[in-house]
Amino acid sequence: MKLKNLLLAAGLGATLVLGACGSDDSSSSDTSKKDESTMSDDSAKTETAVDAEKIFANNCASCHGNNLEGNVGPNLTKVGAKYSSEEIQKIIKNGKGQMPAGILKDDKEIVAVADWLAEKK
Secondary structure: OHHHHHHHHHHHHHHHHHHHHOOOOOOOHHHHHHHHHHHHHHHHHHHHHHHHHHHHHHHOHHHHOOOOOOOOOOOOOOHHHHOOHHHHHHHHHHOEOOEOOOOOOOHHHHHHHHHHHHOOO
16 A cells, blocks of 8 residues: 555656646747747836846945935935936945945946936935
8 A cells, every 4th residue: 555655656746747847839939039028128128227226225225224215324315306317326436425435336236226316306
């Protein structure tokens, strides 16, 4: 009886593993290419904002607050009304007041965060 249960369990396990590894070839490659390009286009549009928020959360929120409300650093909820993206980029690169220079080193990250903050008005 134990052997029967063991064989049944092994067969069921093998079926699940092989089923998970299979692929569905019923869809045409043209349709999947369209879906992939649409997904890429949509994600590219929102990727900058999402990345900027993540970069801010990981590098800036400890001083400026999770909701830009300020903490040790100033409130940034309406920073875009005071500074342009280019001015914010310079502040991020060079620092200002108690903020040290070089918190972010990657130019793409600096531009993304500056653009995102410049929209806060």
